[in-house]
Amino acid sequence: MRARLLLEDGTECVGTALGAASEQFGEVVFNTGLTGYQEVLSDPSYCGQIVVMTYPLIGNYGINRDDFEAVRPFIHGFVVREHCDLPSNWRSASTLDELLREYEIPGIAGVDTRMLTRKIRHHGTLRGLITTADTPADELIHQIRRTPLLTDQVSRVSTKSVFSCPGNGPRVVLVDFGSKHGILRELTKRGCDVVVVPYDVTAEEIRRIRPDGVLLSNGPGDPKDVPEAIHMIRDLLGEYPLFGICLGHQLFALASGANTEKMKFGHRGGNHPVKELTSGRTYITSQNHGYAVTSESIVGTGLEITHIALNDGTIEGLRDLNRRAFSVQYHPEAAPGPYDSGYLFDQFLELIASTKGANAYAKTT
Incomplete structure (x- = not known):
């Protein structure tokens, strides 16, 4: 399934849907960690944010029972360059895609995360939206620009x-x-x-x-x-x-x-x-x-x-x-x-x- 990430500056990234087939708004930020995507996903400090992972391969060791940092994730979206849907780790109990689906979190794979990181470093954090719908980009960007960020996280x-x-x-x-x-x-x-x-x-x-x-x-x-x-x-x-x-x-x-x-x-x-x-x-x-x-x-x-x-x-x-x-x-x-x-x-x-x-x-x- 196709997914899109749109930013308030007019940027549109098209990739493959990961996780829930839904639409979610949030502040787009980047994380430079080489590992630990499960802890990132379950860190409550990411509530209201769409996280871009700078490391190119995410999901390769799956999701396990023990590495959660909260009872449930509060993240609003997840962006990766390449998603591994066949994880290999003795502790792995499910895939990244399954976790995102379970908690109705949309994600997108196959986009240029290096470009997104450079854009955020230049302009600062940006409001954005992940969607699997076919709504016209202009309409979605207008929606992003008039939607305020959360203040009650x-x-x-x-x-x-x-x-x-x-x-x-x-x-x-x-x-x-x-x-x-x-x-x-x-x-x-x-x-x-x-x-x-x-x-x-x-x-x-x-x-x-x-x-x-x-x-x-x-x-x-x-x-x-x-x-x-x-x-x-x-x-x-x-x-x-x-x-x-x-x-x-x-x-x-x-x-x-x-x-x-x-x-x-x-x-x-x-x-x-x-x-x-x-x-x-x-x-x-x-x-x-x-x-x-x-x-x-x-x-x-x-x-x-x-x-x-x-x-x-x-x-x-x-x-x-x-x-x-x-x-x-x-x-x-x-x-x-x-x-x-x-x-x-x-x-x-x-x-x-x-x-x-x-x-x-x-x-x-």
Whole structure:
């Protein structure tokens, strides 16, 4: 079956339909990962987006039970150069095409993904649409240009109720803005007693849980579209050790008085170099974000820049020593990507331990 990808600038790509025979609108972005397409598809941070994979062959190791990063995908479309419909891997349980069909996600194969990537790098992210219908291109492009992007992605992907993953270690409240399972895995394998809460949780509700620390998860969209989270974080800052990841990093910055802005085409992939300023060491990181904290807005906030992206100099890490809080723009849980930065979860637990030790000492003096 024929499928088309149309962009707001008038571009039309014709290829072979992949997944659901339907029509879907979204923001068109690209991902530079060489592997990990299953984790990309199931990452809630892609809610509302059509993802172009720059690696030319996708689907060759199929889909398995264990590599999902959410209960279901929230991605709006998938674009590949070449789709492999005969995967070879001992864990494979289904094909990429079958997964997309199951969740009614349209895809397209056989298009020039290099051209699309260069176009996005030049113009910035573009609104687009994948369709299997024969509607005239002019009509569809007009429809794309007058359709606004989503602003409620976080409410779509966040858990609707509180749930816990018991452990014998410190109690961590994980605020779910679209959290990947990888974050929960990293906490539970360190023995944490994790309580997962919805994005619109209040500071008072978190206090009732009596946590030892608070982790702000990744998630989709513009952090300024989640004002209730900014107020909650501002209310809790300094009260508990706090760790922010990706969207959680941006929300932490906003709650501290800094500002964020939309990037031209964002960072998405498992191969982004980041420099840690204190050690001078470079880490290869997994990233997925379209917004960044602005450098000039850090002045006077009490925040300190800890990491920068080597490709474009944008902020990749922040900390506030006085309020026992830090954050990174990238994904230390990887999935997909390198595990170089997993030590950040250990730093979070060390911060919790030192805070509990200090509190215990204060009570005895």
